[in-house]
Amino acid sequence: MKRLTWFNTTSLTLGFAFLYLPMIILVIYSFNASQLVTVWAGFSTKWYGELLRNEAFLDAAWVTLQVAVVSSTIATVLGTMAAYVLVRAGRFWGRTLFSGMIYAPLVMPEVITGLSLLLLFIGIGLDRGVLTIILAHTTFSMCFVSVVVSSRLVSFDRSLEEAALDLGCSPFQAFRLVTLPIIAPAVISGWLLAFTLSLDDLVIASFTAGPSATTLPIKIWSSIRLGVSPEINALSTILIGIVAVGVVTASLVSKRQLMRQDADEKAAVRAEA
Amino acid sequence: MPETKFAPWTDPNEKPLIQFRNVTKRFGTFTAIDDQSFDIYAKEFFALLGPSGCGKTTMMRMLAGFETPTEGTILLGGRDIAPIPPNKREVNMMFQSYALFPHLSVRDNIAFGLKRDKLPADRIAARVDEMLKLTRLEKFASRKPHQISGGQRQRVALARSLAKGPKLLLLDEPLGALDAKLRQDTQFELMDIQEKTGTTFVIVTHDQEEAMTVASRVAVMDDGRIVQIATPDEIYEAPNSAYVADFIGDVTLFSGTAMNRAPEAEPIQETAEAGTEAAPEEAENPETETVDTPKAVTDIGVPVEPEAPISGEPDAPEPARAEPAPAAAPAKAARGPQPNRMGLWLHDKLWAKVFGPRTDIVRQLPPPSDAERTLKSAETEPVSAETSRAPGGGITIDWAEGQPPLIALDGPEVKDGQQVQLALRPEKVGISKTKPDAVNALKGKVIDIAYLGNLSTYHVELENGMMIKAQLANTRRISRRDITWEDEVWVSWTGTAGVVLTS
Amino acid sequence: MMRRVVLILVPYLWLLALFLVPFAIVLKISLSDIELSIPPYTPQLDLSEGWEGIKAFFAALDFENFVFLTEDDLYWKAYLSSLQIAVISTVLTLLVGYPMAYAMARAPNHWRPTLLMLVILPFWTSFLIRVYSWMGILSTEGYLNQLLLSLGLISEPLLILNTNVAVYIGIIYTYLPFMILPIYSALERMDDSLLEAAEDLGCSRLTAFWLVTLPLSKNGIIAGCFLVFIPVMGEFVIPSLLGGSQTLMIGKVLFEEFFNNLDWPVASAVAVILLLILIIPIVLFQRNQQKTREAER
Structure with missing residues (x-):
């Protein structure tokens, strides 16, 4: 059995303190009664109330949500296709270019992606708005989806698909009945990743959003440039809370599944013996 | 082979379910299947x-x-299956x-x-x-x-x-x-x-x-x-x-040069009968059939003492001289280089005095050639019609310097001098401490014993360094087995135990 | 076969149209002249004129925007300073991230999923909010200064926000998961018996780490460094929020050139140069990923 050494314990403690303290402080001070965010003046939830009355924020949040849902869904479809092409299609003309276009956006500075997309939209005369943000977000998040899905497909036993064909499936049926159910967890986490990337994005949205559509990050940006505000603290707390609940639930579910599977396998071994 | 046995491939009227016809499959430049035809x-x-x-x-x-043949067709029930997904x-x-x-x-x-x-x-x-x-x-x-x-x-x-x-x-x-x-x-x-x-x-x-x-x-x-x-x-x-x-x-596997033996059996002499009746000394060695005897071999025409037959002890060298074997003259070529008359004269008169007598030893007595055999059999007795248990025909395989040639009684047609291999399964090889009465017997030393429970495989190193495996069923308890590491032993097998391979 | 073609073509065309073509446009505009109109540039290449247009394009091709970048020392200073900040912060992130990844990989098995989740969790939270959280901590009247003053360690508040120090802290903080995850996955795959074998053959713990663990985590380190270095080169949010006016980073310059000065051709030229600088690390990163994936198979 492995045990944590003194050195390892220290580095983990310090590391996680560094990662989590700022957010914890943020959450605590979102319940501060004072307008001055750095001075504690008693517990209050008034900033949450202010936030809910701020229509500009609510509108931006609504736009952001729409963009995120639509773009992550399209990105998941395209990204899964791209992953399939990367892993399964074998050689075809321009394969290197294709895989380059999948991997480059993962590390491409957002300013470049944003600028180039903006110039494209202007070049083809597309008015900036919700549609352009969706197109932009779909493009970069499909690459993330395809990386997540392709790493699952690589470990996918190809003979499962062959077995489906052998038993009378058409290639499409084989995908729908066998491949998709098995890679579903990866596809879902790809969708979640695309969704949060879209929720989170400031730079690309700044380039591609027109005056008609403002997303939440753009809104937050314009208000925090001027300094720390208690309203933003409250908004951040809500966002952190949503993510924390989502991620913890997801990991608990998958952990329980793993444990059940483990128990099942042990039971099977016992049954054999 | 019993009639009831399932063997549709022997029936010319039976239609095969699957037919591979000249099927070739290449992946790029790599040929995975090379022009194969067969039926199932x-x-x-x-x-x-x-x-x-x-x-x-x-x-x-x-x-x-999941793959399609590059060339050729595969038929299932008479239909080409290439276009069927x-x-x-x-x-x-x-x-x-x-x-x-x-x-x-x-x-x-x-x-x-x-x-x-x-x-x-x-x-x-x-x-x-x-x-x-x-x-x-x-x-x-x-x-x-x-x-x-x-x-x-x-x-x-x-x-x-x-x-x-x-x-x-x-x-x-x-x-x-x-x-x-x-x-x-x-x-x-x-x-x-x-x-x-x-x-x-x-x-x-x-x-x-x-x-x-x-x-x-x-x-x-x-x-x-x-x-x-x-x-x-x-x-x-x-x-x-x-x-x-x-x-x-x-x-x-023994590789060597094949020589056809006399097509008919050698006459069996009284001594041979006696030799056959003498039971093999090793109870563990039932495979050591006595189909041939040293005496019989001797009669094939090796003019030496009966103690040194064809499968005789190679480590008892004997200065070879050309003179004692004048009968072998017509078959010189088959026996490797021999000094000619001039060479002998030179040796006896000159070299022997300067360098001492010739020291090259013939470790192996040459196998009888066809000519010799016919000569000899003509000289001795008319061919006997009785061939039931006498070893006749087959081939000898000259496989190593200083080792007796191997005798294989059945096998494919070979030409004299053709390169062949003799494949010998370990369970067909007997092992004994004393020289057995067998067609093929070689002397060696036990190097390794692999104990597999029901069987033991003995790895015996012959005197020329070749390893041969002999397998025995462990019918006795370990303590009663008398062959162990480093023992000098004889490995032996019958004339029909090995398979002669020409390819 | 038809299906395969469709399967390949749909994502391929999408990426061509929305990833590659835009770069071509950036390149084209970087070679254009500025004009006070919407869009604020005159295109040099008019494909509707066919061959004549292409000839005219090459005749009129000028690199004046690129020349301008070399003349104004703001730009090359910004590139150099971005490079410096990216290199230093990559090294710092590695120094913070490696021990954490190592400790996670050496942690008891039943702890690992939890630790992994704790590293991934910030990654899912808004980048903007995570940077923002440091503004309250690092400002002159922020929580850090309050703490240090009350402990008596300092008598004057430290000036951290709006300096490069704050930028480094912000980068390490936000990019730490990108460094930890690839290193962790490389270390986690490592067989423990390798270390035991090394010690059995006479290595001390430290030499075993140096000769076995470190080389085996090399691909993870390389991937982590690229994942930090490349995006940091073009980073815009962190220097804008945490850095001061003297913090020069090329992403910030590009953003301002575009939105404040409305000089699209120069902004495009800035992007083209940045891309040229990043192409080598991006290609190296992809090679490394390919190698890692092949090794996994």
């Missing part, structure tokens, strides 16, 4: 056996439809990894193929129940694949591929993932199911024991070609090449 008959259990990379899996995947073929496959769908229960896995045929639900259910019963999986029907053991998964895979009632079932290393004990049981189970369902099975395996156990015929493959197709016993007893002999089971 209905209800056969046909094994494709070979090392990894020999093309056996490609052969199977072409049958399943895998999902439309009446061929099902059991995958090496089993490829059970992890998200479906055992029942749904088995029903998967039936549902694709759009059969009514009750018929599907009935068929699935039938398959569950056949493979004894009723208890596990609602489990998921990860909830059952390896052996059960293997049976689910089998049930699933059999459910559609295919004309042909392909099994890709079906038992590779099971441990040794389970594998043995499953082999018999597989044969049982094959017999019950009457389906034609084609199995791909690299495990020769598995192929020999389950198959009606075995095709041994090497490097994209089928080297031999035959029943397991033929493959083992009569391999057609050194490759097959070496791949199937354990074998010692």
Whole structure:
């Protein structure tokens, strides 16, 4: 059995303190009664109330949500296709270019992606708005989806698909009945990743959003440039809370599944013996 | 061979189920299958056996439809199957990894193929129940694949591929993932199911024991070609090449030059009879048949003392002289270089005085040549008509300097001087401490003993460094066995024990 | 076969149209002249004129925007300073991230999923909010200064916000998961018996780490460094929020050039140069990923 050494314990403690303290402080001070965010003046939830009355924020949040849902869904479809092409299609003309276009956006500075997309939209005369943000977000998040899905497909036993064909499936049926159910967890986490990337994005949205559509990050940006505000603290707390609940639930579910599977396998071994 | 035996390949009127006609498969520049033609008959259990990379899996995947031949055609029931996609073929496959769908229960896995045929639900259910019963999986029907053991998964895979009632079932290393004990049981189970369902099975395996156990015929493959197709016993007893002999089971191979022996039996003399009656000294060595005797060999025409017959002790050298063997003169060429008259004169008059007498020793007495033999038999007695137990005909194989030639009594036609190999199974080789009364007997030293429980394999190093394996059944307790490491022993075998290979 | 073609073509065309073509446009505009109109540039290449247009394009091709970048020292200073900040912060992130990844990989098995989740969790939270959280901590009247003053460690509040120090802290903080995850996955795959074998063969713990663990985590380190270095080069949010006016980073310059000065051709030229600088690390990163994936198979 492995045990944590003194050195390892220290580095983990310090590391996680560094990662989590700022957010914890943020959450605590979102319940501060004072307008001055750095001075504690008693517990209050008034900033949450202010936030809910701020229509500009609510509108931006609504736009952001729409963009995120639509773009992550399209990105998941395209990204899964791209992953399939990367892993399964074998050689075809321009394969290197294709895989380059999948991997480059993962590390491409957002300013470049944003600028180039903006110039494209202007070049083809597309008015900036919700549609352009969706197109932009779909493009970069499909690459993330395809990386997540392709790493699952690589470990996918190809003979499962062959077995489906052998038993009378058409290639499409084989995908729908066998491949998709098995890679579903990866596809879902790809969708979640695309969704949060879209929720989170400031730079690309700044380039591609027109005056008609403002997303939440753009809104937050314009208000925090001027300094720390208690309203933003409250908004951040809500966002952190949503993510924390989502991620913890997801990991608990998958952990329980793993444990059940483990128990099942042990039971099977016992049954054999 | 009994008449009732299943052997459609011997019947010229039987139509094969599958015909490979000049099938070639290339992947880029690599040739996986090289112009192969062969037939598989209905209800056969046909094994494709070979090392990894020999093309056996490609052969199977072409049958399943996952690969198409580059050249040639594959006929199933007389129809070319090249244009039929895998999902439309009446061929099902059991995958090496089993490829059970992890998200479906055992029942749904088995029903998967039936549902694709759009059969009514009750018929599907009935068929699935039938398959569950056949493979004894009723208890596990609602489990998921990860909830059952390896052996059960293997049976689910089998049930699933059999459910559609295919004309042909392909099994890709079906038992590779099971441990040794389970594998043995499953082999018999597989044969049982094959017999019950009457389906034609084609199995791909690299495990020769598995192929020999389950198959009606075995095709041994090497490097994209089928080297031999035959029943397991033929493959083992009569391999057609050194490759097959070496791949199937354990074998010692002697390479050498063949010489035909006299076509008829040598006359048997009284002394030979006496020698035969003398029982072999080793009870463990029942294989040491006495079909030939030193005396008889001596009579073939080696003019030396009876103590040094053809299989005589090579370590008792004797200064060779050309003079004592004038009878051998016509066969000089066959015996290697000999000094001519001038050379002898020079040696005796000059070199011997300067350098001392000639010291080169002939470790081996030359084998009798054809000419010699006919000469000798003509000289001695007329050919006897009685050949029942006398060793006659066959060939001798001159295989090593200083070692007696080997005698093989049956085998293919060879020309004098042809290069051949003698393949010898270890269980056909006897081992004894004293010189046995056998056609072939060689002296050596025990280097290693591999104790396998029921059998022991002795690795004996002959005097020229060659290793030969002899296998004995351990009928006695260990303490009573008297041959051990470093012992000087004799290995011996009959004239019919080895297989002469010309390729 | 038809299906395969469709399957390949759909994502391929999408990426061509929305990833590659835009770069071509950026390149084209970087070679254009500025004009006070919407869009604020005159295109040099008019494809509707066919061959003549292409000839005219090459005749009128000028690199004046690129020349301008070399003349104004703001730009090359910004590139150099971005490079410096990216290199230093990559090294710092590695120094913070490696011990954490190592400790996670050496942690008891039942702890690992939890630790992994704790590293991934910030990654899912808004980048903007995570940077923002440091503004309250690092400002002159922020929580850090309050703490240090009350402990008596300092008598004057430290000036951290709006300096490069704050930028480094912000980068390490936000990019730490990108460094930890690839290193962790490389270390986690490592067989423990390798270390035991090394010690059995006479290595001390430290030399075993140096000779076995470190080389085996090399691909993870390389991937992590690229994942930090490349995006940091073009980073815009962190220097804008945490850095001061003297913090020069090329992403910030580009953003301002575009939105404040409305000089699209120069902004495009800035992007082209940045891309040229990043192409080598991006290609190296992809090579490394390919190698890692092949090693996994």
